[in-house]
Amino acid sequence: MGLKHSKQMAKEALAKKVMAATQTGLPICDRPYQVIAEQVGTTEDELLDIMQDMSSQGLIRRIGLVPNHYALGYRFNLMTVWDVDDSEILHLGQQVGQLNFVSHCYQRPRKAPDWNYNLFAMVHGRSEDDVAQQVETIQQLLGPACRDMAQLNSLKILKKTGLRIR
Amino acid sequence: MCSHRTSSHQSTLQQQEVELTEFEKQLLNSYQGDFPLTPEPFQTIADALNTTSEKVQKTISDLLDKGVLTRFGPLYNIEKVDGVFSLCALKVPTQRFDEVAEQVNSYTEVAHNYQRDHEWNMWFVLAAESEQALEILFNDITELTGCPSLNLPKQTEFFVGLKFEA
Numbered sequence: 001m002g003l004k005h006s007k008q009m010a011k012e013a014l015a016k017k018v019m020a021a022t023q024t025g026l027p028i029c030d031r032p033y034q035v036i037a038e039q040v041g042t043t044e045d046e047l048l049d050i051m052q053d054m055s056s057q058g059l060i061r062r063i064g065l066v067p068n069h070y071a072l073g074y075r076f077n078l079m080t081v082w083d084v085d086d087s088e089i090l091h092l093g094q095q096v097g098q099l100n101f102v103s104h105c106y107q108r109p110r111k112a113p114d115w116n117y118n119l120f121a122m123v124h125g126r127s128e129d130d131v132a133q134q135v136e137t138i139q140q141l142l143g144p145a146c147r148d149m150a151q152l153n154s155l156k157i158l159k160k161t162g163l164r165i166r
Numbered sequence: 167m168c169s170h171r172t173s174s175h176q177s178t179l180q181q182q183e184v185e186l187t188e189f190e191k192q193l194l195n196s197y198q199g200d201f202p203l204t205p206e207p208f209q210t211i212a213d214a215l216n217t218t219s220e221k222v223q224k225t226i227s228d229l230l231d232k233g234v235l236t237r238f239g240p241l242y243n244i245e246k247v248d249g250v251f252s253l254c255a256l257k258v259p260t261q262r263f264d265e266v267a268e269q270v271n272s273y274t275e276v277a278h279n280y281q282r283d284h285e286w287n288m289w290f291v292l293a294a295e296s297e298q299a300l301e302i303l304f305n306d307i308t309e310l311t312g313c314p315s316l317n318l319p320k321q322t323e324f325f326v327g328l329k330f331e332a
Contacts, residue, residue, distance in 0.1 A: 019247065025239035028223050030206055048203050051240070055203075059246045061327065062199035065226065066237035069330045072194070073183040079282065079289070090322065097325025107322035108253065115286070115316050120253075124330070152282040152289070159271045159279035159290070 014042060014050055015059065026063075074124045076131045080138060081117035083110075083148040089118060092142055096121050099141075101134045117150065184234050186332055189217070193225055194234075194332035201239075243326075250300050251277075251293050252319040255286040256311060263287070266311045275303055286316065 017040040026032045037047040054060040069077070084092055089107055096119065097105035104122040121138060125131040135151065186194070192215060202210040208219040208226075215222070229235045245251060258266045263281070270276055270290055279290035292307075294300035301317075308315040 016247070019240075019242055022239050025237050026201075028208075028227050028238070030208065030219065030223075032207065033203075033205065044205055048205070051203055054240075057246070058243055061241045061243050062201075063203070063240045064197045064199045064201040064238075065194055065229070065235050066239075066241060067194060067198065067330050067332070068233055068236045071182070071184045071232070071234045072186075072330050072332050074330055075183070093322060093324040101328075102325060103328035104326050105324040106320040107324070108318040108320055111316050111318070114314065115255075115318070124328070150284065152284045152286070154280045154282055156281040157279075158267045158281055158288070159276060161277055 011050065011053075014040065014046075015054055017041075018047065018050060018054070069124060073126045076125045076128055077154060078123050078131050078135070079152040079154070080121050080123055080135060081150050081152065082119040082121070082138070082142060082146050083116045084119045084142060085145040085147070086118070088145040092145055093119055095141055096138055099134075099137065101125065101130075102138075116148065184232055186234070189215075189221075190225060190229060190234070191332040193222070194229075195329075198329040249293050249295055250297050250319070251291055252300055252304070252317055254290055254292050254304060254307070254318065255316040256288040256307075257286050257314040258288050258311070259313075262313075266313060269311050270307060273303070273307065288313075292317075 018036065021036050021039045027035045029035060031044065033047050033051075034044045037044045040047070042050075051060065051063075055063070093105060093107050096102060099121075101123050102121050103124055104120070106120045107118055108120055110116050110118050119142075123131060123134045123138075125134060135149075139146065139149065193211075196215075197211065201207060204210045206219065208222045211222045212219045226235070226238055230238060256266065256270070266288065267279065267281075270288065271279055273292075275293050277291040277293055279288065281287060282289055292300055292303055294303055297319075300319075304315065304317045
């Protein structure tokens, strides 16, 4: 095992360094990966390889431009929560997640009697009508498997810091 | 100079929609993911969009400065690296809202915190090293604030992503 194991460890250590070096983003210059490679003590080729690996493993969700959706006019952002029949939540959750206006979709635990919603979907639109239409679409998709729902509008960001990588 | 790169605390949600040029829209719609992993990625984009690397670099840089982008680079799935996360909520009496927001925000383990228009009016993401540590933290916040609380770690992730059309 020795060699293979230590190779794997070295890869993981490098991946962590790459994450730390790109936490605030990529530099904007002709060869940004070269700059990062120098920072983490590797070659540009090796950096491109490892970032490719990290993408296929899902460690990197995507690489690109991350818009502030408010600036693009998506001012209506709503957390919708649904009480969905437990026997149907897996396939219905999957379908809700595929809708092109849903940014995050999770199953979360109920906390009876205070909280009976087990499906969370964040939706985004440019107008109140857009969002109302989106809620309607989800409602129809869930059909009779959904017993209840609620809409939680965000009124204010109280805190927003990135999740830290140690 | 990228003063808008990260959102500041206590910012209100409403933000002006920014007028974009056709080229800016094209870049935004094509490269929210799939930023090339090539030695000269801006040149790769320039070739695809029939322009110059300089123009692509300048445009992305301007979009960051104008606050249209919050970030440019890889987006990580931090849960694959380390830590556990949970979405938590509090039911805060209106007259105590600011005080409780301050208490909750004082924890470095609290990443995002939003005020929402629901009886469960404060929603935040907790990050910790282990499930046990998260549980302790959650109980600590519950006790400190004295508010009814919900700890809703995800059970299934159906979707995280969404590209916003410019």
